[in-house]
Amino acid sequence: MEKKKVVINEVLKVEDLRTYFYSYAKEAFIRSVDSVSFSIRKGEVLGIVGESGCGKSITAQSVLGLITDGPGIISGNIFLTHNGKTINLLEGLPDYVSVKTKRKAILEIAKDVTGWLKRSEILMKGIRGKVISMIFQNPKSALNPFITVGEQIAESILLHSSISAKKEAIDAAAKWLERVQIDSPSMRLYDYPFGLSGGMCQRVMIAMALSSEPALLIADEPTTGLDVTIQTKIIELLKQLKEELNLTILLITHDMSVIMQLADRIAVMYGGRIVEYGLKREIMDSSSFIRHPYTIALLNSQPTVEEIKMKERLRAIKGDVPDTITLYRGCRFYERCDLKNDRVKKKCKEAEPEMIEIGVGHYMRCYLAEG
Amino acid sequence: MRTRYIQRGAEVSEFSQIPIWRRANKKDLIQIGFGLFVVFFVLSSYITAVLHLLPYDPLKINLKEMMQSPDYRHILGTDFMGRDILSRIIVGSQAYFMPGLLSIIIALFFGIMAGLVSGYNGGMTDSIISYILDLIDSIPKMVIILLAIAFFRPGIYFIMLIVGITNIPTVASLIKSKVIFLKKRNFIEAGKALGLKTRDIIFKHILWYNCKAIVIIQATLGMAEVILIETSLSYLGFGVQEPEPSWGNMVAAGKDYFFMGDFFLSTAPAAAILISILGFYLLGDGLNNLLEWRRKR
Amino acid sequence: MKYTILWKPILKLVLREFFIAILLLLSVSILIFSILKLAPGDPLHIFINIQTQNPEEIAAIKREFGLDRSIAVQYLSWLNNLIHGNFGNSFRTGRPVFGELIKVGVNTLILTIGSMIVTLLIAIPIAVISSLRRCPFLSWGLTLFAYILSSLPVFWLGYIAIYIFTKKFNLFPFLSAGAASGFRINWIYFLLPIIVLGIGNGSISEIIRHMRAQLERVLSEDYIKAAKAKGASIWRHSFKEGILIPVTTMIAAKIPFILGGAVVVEQVFNWPGMGRLAWQAALDRDYPVIMGITIFAAVVVHLGRLSQTIVFAFVNPQTSEKGEAA
Numbered sequence: 001m002e003k004k005k006v007v008i009n010e011v012l013k014v015e016d017l018r019t020y021f022y023s024y025a026k027e028a029f030i031r032s033v034d035s036v037s038f039s040i041r042k043g044e045v046l047g048i049v050g051e052s053g054c055g056k057s058i059t060a061q062s063v064l065g066l067i068t069d070g071p072g073i074i075s076g077n078i079f080l081t082h083n084g085k086t087i088n089l090l091e092g093l094p095d096y097v098s099v100k101t102k103r104k105a106i107l108e109i110a111k112d113v114t115g116w117l118k119r120s121e122i123l124m125k126g127i128r129g130k131v132i133s134m135i136f137q138n139p140k141s142a143l144n145p146f147i148t149v150g151e152q153i154a155e156s157i158l159l160h161s162s163i164s165a166k167k168e169a170i171d172a173a174a175k176w177l178e179r180v181q182i183d184s185p186s187m188r189l190y191d192y193p194f195g196l197s198g199g200m201c202q203r204v205m206i207a208m209a210l211s212s213e214p215a216l217l218i219a220d221e222p223t224t225g226l227d228v229t230i231q232t233k234i235i236e237l238l239k240q241l242k243e244e245l246n247l248t249i250l251l252i253t254h255d256m257s258v259i260m261q262l263a264d265r266i267a268v269m270y271g272g273r274i275v276e277y278g279l280k281r282e283i284m285d286s287s288s289f290i291r292h293p294y295t296i297a298l299l300n301s302q303p304t305v306e307e308i309k310m311k312e313r314l315r316a317i318k319g320d321v322p323d324t325i326t327l328y329r330g331c332r333f334y335e336r337c338d339l340k341n342d343r344v345k346k347k348c349k350e351a352e353p354e355m356i357e358i359g360v361g362h363y364m365r366c367y368l369a370e371g
Numbered sequence: 372m373r374t375r376y377i378q379r380g381a382e383v384s385e386f387s388q389i390p391i392w393r394r395a396n397k398k399d400l401i402q403i404g405f406g407l408f409v410v411f412f413v414l415s416s417y418i419t420a421v422l423h424l425l426p427y428d429p430l431k432i433n434l435k436e437m438m439q440s441p442d443y444r445h446i447l448g449t450d451f452m453g454r455d456i457l458s459r460i461i462v463g464s465q466a467y468f469m470p471g472l473l474s475i476i477i478a479l480f481f482g483i484m485a486g487l488v489s490g491y492n493g494g495m496t497d498s499i500i501s502y503i504l505d506l507i508d509s510i511p512k513m514v515i516i517l518l519a520i521a522f523f524r525p526g527i528y529f530i531m532l533i534v535g536i537t538n539i540p541t542v543a544s545l546i547k548s549k550v551i552f553l554k555k556r557n558f559i560e561a562g563k564a565l566g567l568k569t570r571d572i573i574f575k576h577i578l579w580y581n582c583k584a585i586v587i588i589q590a591t592l593g594m595a596e597v598i599l600i601e602t603s604l605s606y607l608g609f610g611v612q613e614p615e616p617s618w619g620n621m622v623a624a625g626k627d628y629f630f631m632g633d634f635f636l637s638t639a640p641a642a643a644i645l646i647s648i649l650g651f652y653l654l655g656d657g658l659n660n661l662l663e664w665r666r667k668r
Numbered sequence: 669m670k671y672t673i674l675w676k677p678i679l680k681l682v683l684r685e686f687f688i689a690i691l692l693l694l695s696v697s698i699l700i701f702s703i704l705k706l707a708p709g710d711p712l713h714i715f716i717n718i719q720t721q722n723p724e725e726i727a728a729i730k731r732e733f734g735l736d737r738s739i740a741v742q743y744l745s746w747l748n749n750l751i752h753g754n755f756g757n758s759f760r761t762g763r764p765v766f767g768e769l770i771k772v773g774v775n776t777l778i779l780t781i782g783s784m785i786v787t788l789l790i791a792i793p794i795a796v797i798s799s800l801r802r803c804p805f806l807s808w809g810l811t812l813f814a815y816i817l818s819s820l821p822v823f824w825l826g827y828i829a830i831y832i833f834t835k836k837f838n839l840f841p842f843l844s845a846g847a848a849s850g851f852r853i854n855w856i857y858f859l860l861p862i863i864v865l866g867i868g869n870g871s872i873s874e875i876i877r878h879m880r881a882q883l884e885r886v887l888s889e890d891y892i893k894a895a896k897a898k899g900a901s902i903w904r905h906s907f908k909e910g911i912l913i914p915v916t917t918m919i920a921a922k923i924p925f926i927l928g929g930a931v932v933v934e935q936v937f938n939w940p941g942m943g944r945l946a947w948q949a950a951l952d953r954d955y956p957v958i959m960g961i962t963i964f965a966a967v968v969v970h971l972g973r974l975s976q977t978i979v980f981a982f983v984n985p986q987t988s989e990k991g992e993a994a
Contacts, residue, residue, distance in 0.1 A: 064897055066897060125899065126899075127899075128896065128897055129897065129900070134897040136893070141889065142890045142891055142894040144891045144894075144905050145891065145909075146983065146984065155898075192985045205894070212898075398804075502692075505688075506695050506696065509696050509966045509969055509970065510924070510969070511925070511965050511969065512928050513927065513929075514931075514946060518700070521958045522704070522706075592874075596870075599821075603822075603931075603932050606821075606932060606935075607935060609950065619821075619823075622823060622827075623823070629827050630835070637824060637827060641820075641824035645819050648819035652815050652819060653812075653815060656873075656877065659877075
């Protein structure tokens, strides 16, 4: 792995992030995010892609410290660089405890976590919304139904910018609404979220998130739950805004086409781990013949126009996402892997492959790549 | 949040596999245990009273043993007429037990019916039923009871019938909101599409699978309320009359002694009231946490 | 700035609720009137027996009370009297019921509203703390404490309060007969029943349960997470749906409950209120008084519900938009 050195133009650097939840029912940890590392440079879009249930959203929420639910563990390092200063968002967290833990120990962890959460809240206060903003999936439920759209954007502006008069903030909110291409923004300011369509709500969310001019925007499945035509428009909008404002985006999606359109760098997640990580042109380049079997499967499950024309069957990935409770000795993708051959089969079963560099900044977790 | 990465289908099957005592929280188990202890106490004292298995006759006046403090012969002492307080407290449970059950059965039966019908059918039926239930809800329970007492001088069973009727709206609205919730999630349409009979959908899938918790919780809370009302009425002099014991009139009878500094006569039955109501509350709350577990976590 | 309160739908909604309330109150009056007619024996039986045995005089009294006309006419005239504030005369004192009701009704309203405030002051903090799930044992302890408070028999709690404050501190005369003038002088006498009823009315546990459930649900909503992600206060965002609406619901739902508890507390403290009057009327079978009280109580209950509707309409824009209560 890379050394613990923060490159100057890296906005966010995540090292060995683990987010575990304790399940009372199973009396075991659910290892939603298991030793994940990645970094985002300024003006870059990092896309995290994977099936639902692979821990993408949890990763994003861990970065922003939004996970407060029940006993569990968040550990690792998250370095955030802003205005020349670098801070670790997970400073002072107790070391993670072995996965097989008894109930009594869990209470101890829970106590620690409570204390840590308090510290995290203080640390995060100046960061949430100001340095890192987030947009959510299902925009309709992510907007407060009891407050007008204008007021919600204005609140964000009042909190994070030099504007302190409410009237000015409302004007600024109108400007932002215009910027995200909402018609007649001065009218829409006084609408409640339930009066708006899903696409409009997502535009409002984007306006709200960008109004504080954040260093990093986390887009958690920004197109899920929207109509396809609106999806395209939202992606177009994000693309445009990215060019205009030189945004740095952590894009989380299960939709390969979204990744193709927006991302510069890709991290493919499976079962709580990153299995492949690298520049988009490296991974998607048709000439590169080394790819992780899971990435290939994901790409294949996306039908191309030619395939639709030829009425071919959709190639779904067989099997299901593995549960993240069971401890696997071998590769997590083993059961579903199409490419496993006799040469590596034994190794795949025995031990999990390490992350190895196969190209410039292109990492992969597969024995096939070892050659 | 945790459900997001457990697959939907997996979640359901997972919960049905886990035995109920393992998903329970320790606190819930303590609450339920205490509640069950109280239920056991109430039930056994009722049976003891019915079978006349008491050490002392609760009505027997024994002026030689007036106002005794607790000792091995009278575990809770004796009152101002030398009657054994423990026996009186045990017999006092008779005052509300059967009438209370009657009121709960009435409230649950009609409440479930009204809730199911108005939630399932909606429209005009719903309006009419809601109107009737609103009408019942318009007058405070206690005032209705006092009204009935003024006009009819009814017995405890009649009063508890009224209590049962006044509890119908609560049960009905809970069941109704549950049915509407299920309806919104296309639960009922799905059942119909699968070719289930309406009767099966209503009674098996709505009532049994989804309203069980509400019914059990309402029954326990109903018992707590029955104790509250019966003791209040007896205290006011409308329920069970002296010399027949009831927790409420025992507290009232001990009043003069209370202000003279002899707290025990009032406090012993008051403690019985406190413990039993608390027991039913905690039982209800614990069961609520246990049975509605999936929704909570 | 343009405000977004939609007056027209709110007005429509409130008016509709108002008409329903009127309709319900009319039904209540019909119900009570039929109970009056259904009551075993002649409703005036006791009264007449006390006054006279002479059949002519009985007939005269019956005519005086309008009992010789048909039931519908009797009801209409009775209702007409009600609307004009004439609830009849008390059998016991012979004075008009309405005046007496107003006199004691104010006392009971003070008691009820005061204890509602006490109850909420206890219940809301506990509900908020336990919905946070930050310190599980503290919140469990507080909840248990609240449950014990709400299972305390209110009359016994009253005894203890009286004992402590009269015998130990000599703060006010024990069970003063002239209580009506008494409590103006001694504020503790005034506060004590309010606090006792506030603690012991038995609704604390239910308010906590309801509020905790609502607040937990709201705090797990997506929009609260989004608010947190943008650095805003989650309390500002969850206040309307998580606190204001459940509190209003509970206030409206628990008014009848506390009115009922007032009957007992007024008895314990000799508080000259409606509950005591109702108790006396029930003992004496004083029909006009108890009917007056019933209607008074029903009016109070519906006023509570109407204010709930108004709060909902203003708080929840969706309600006012759709023109129906959520």
